[in-house]
Amino acid sequence: MPAQKQLYGLYGEPRDFALPNFMHCETIEYRSKKYDWHIEMHRHAHLFQVFLFESGFGQLQLQNQLVELREACILILPENTLHGFVLSSDVQGMVLTLSQDFIETIFYKSPQIPLALNQVLFLQAEADADRFKHITQLIQQLYTELVHELPEKKLVLQSYLTLLLTEVFRMYGAISGQKETNGSRSTDYYNAFRQNIRQSRSPQKSIQEYARDLRITDVHLNRICKQVAGQTASQVVQQFFILEAEKHLLHTEYSISEIAYSLNYKDPAYFSRVFKGVTGKSPKAFRRG
Template identity: 45%
Template structure:
């Protein structure tokens, strides 16, 4: 087991530093997968969002030690900072779009509802003759063409095409809760900004009143926003993020429990362990042990 998380600043296998402000990249699924014998180790991209459009063949998505079958045709969304890996069959074909988080946010800065939907891994499955699928294939081809063009309107074209693409996915997302649909943009905007602040700082190093202050609202208002959208207090949202980050280290690194607690800015490893058990039902050691047994 590696000491550190496998975190690529660029594409898989590429850690070159570059400006990702308006980064949009396209390649065939086979291009990179072939280089690694169709197996992509579990990894994450801190600031890059990915869309996998699988036309034919099969594969497996590995996330949080869970194996999720991918069956074509489908579209798979992988948000930033999300651990994921793949095992593809050699007959699989499709495309991969890799987009900077900044570019995604520039598209939907006035539609935070879409940004919230794009925060989770999701697979959209289609029938081969689905009209919806044909619409996405049409947009995919337009996006590929726009990426290859070099003109003054390239960025605007890509923004418009990706807007149509993600709004199309939004219309397919029938499981989206009514209260989120009916929430105003300001409430959604505050929650999205809160999530970004949590990611930027090690959560346990900041109080809820400090988060609220940075958002220029009161702690009571921040709690109301969180209760409206996810039925949790602001502190519970922070703790949920902490536990998610802790699971990454427990699953994919050899850090000790104390080292993980200090990396997440918990002052007391014992408190970290108590919180982890309260949230998951298992101690950190038991969680690591159980998941190690699943792998073997």
Template identity: 40%
Template sequence: MSRDLKNFKGLYGEHQLPFPENFIHRELLAVRSKLYGWEIDQHLHTNLYQLFIFTAGSGTLLSEQQHLSLQPPCVLMIPANTLHGFAFQAGMEGDVFTFSESSLEHLFSDAQHVLLEIKKLNQLTFDHSEISFNEIVWLKDKTIRELDEVQPEKQYTLQHLTQLLFLSLYRISLRSETPVPPSDNRTLTYFLTFQKLIRQGLNEPKSVQHYARELTITTVHLNRICQAIVKKSALQVVHEFLITEAKKYLLNTTYSLSEVSYRLGFKDPAYFSRLFKKQTQLSPRAYRQQHGGRL
């Protein structure tokens, strides 16, 4: 277990500066996986979104307490700030696309309902889909060719191909998801921006009133937005995020309980412990012990 979470500004194993807003990168799965013996430790990318398109082999996704079997053909969507790792069968085949989070936000600025759906950790399979895996592969190959070649309006074409690829995945994802109640684009924009502000201000405790001011709306309006989309209050959304982050640190780092508390912006570790227990029915210490973390 490491002292801190493995958080890469770049691709796995790289600590270079953040990528530009229109960044898109593609590489074969084997290129990086072979370097690490097909075992990728759990890590996260604060501002990068990854899309895995698996074509052959088998493997397991490790994400916090989840162990998800990967049986191609399948697609795996991993949003920014999601702790994930892999145990691949040697020789597993596929492609890995990495996008700057801001590029996807720009592409779907007028379709926030799509952005809300694709910003979920999700594995898509194709057994009963009206959209065949071959269609996804065609879009994937078309995108790769565009990345590799020098053509007029390359960036513009890549934007449209990316939109088509994610719209196809969005349609597939709706098969197994409970539809989010219809909301206008402006409401969804407020909600997604609220989530991003919470993440960006992780180490600085802020009140719901503060977030509302940053969004230039009232706290009543912010609460209505959260209730409409996730049926929770704004404070519950904040607490849920903090508890999710706390679990990452408790199970994947050697931080003391007080250090986890301060890391998340709590000035009083006792208050953090009470909130954690209220949300999970376990104290932070008991949660760490029960799930195999280090005391």
């Protein structure tokens, strides 16, 4: 199959940027105003977002939840989170969007940070006012750096991003009462497992093979995944490959059979059943949008 550039859009507009080291920052009001302050339900495959709400109010709609946004807060939305907004016209704040792969690359030696942030989080400003103020300053500095062409721009952006997400992680830890540790043995195994999945994306391995690479049993690997992520090892693998399939469906011209075979599904019909079971749509319907 021919290689194709994989491009992504934020809100359905023409896809004009590429992964894996994607980073974008803008004011919340800039994007919201274009959509008359009502952004329909959508999700971003492979993209992670940090929202900084400073003033105004609105509602966040998640798949099965409606959340009122009436106080200054930080909102974390991990990749593939179905969400939408209805916001007041006086809303003020910033939104940072970046690729999930970029986060995991930056925090390769501190996997507890992307793991902790891999969930929907609401961090109220008043719960840690000093850190909220620092995060506000960091995201403003990052935004300024993004819009200017200065020497060593990539280095500075990565430094700001590392500081920003580390401060968000610390704020989460302070509010939730979790200790800032270097991660448990289970977390280390889980992150090594996820890294192995990414590296062996084609072809897939069996759970027994993944476990053997970690020098543990498949039963132990399942126990770790349930403890850390609330999923079985098979579900973790399945989720990754379904996201890969979505990427191909949206951003390449590969046939459904070609996508199935490239991801090591030997039967395209089985691939289609699995895909529909996870996403609620057949691959063909998903591609049509």
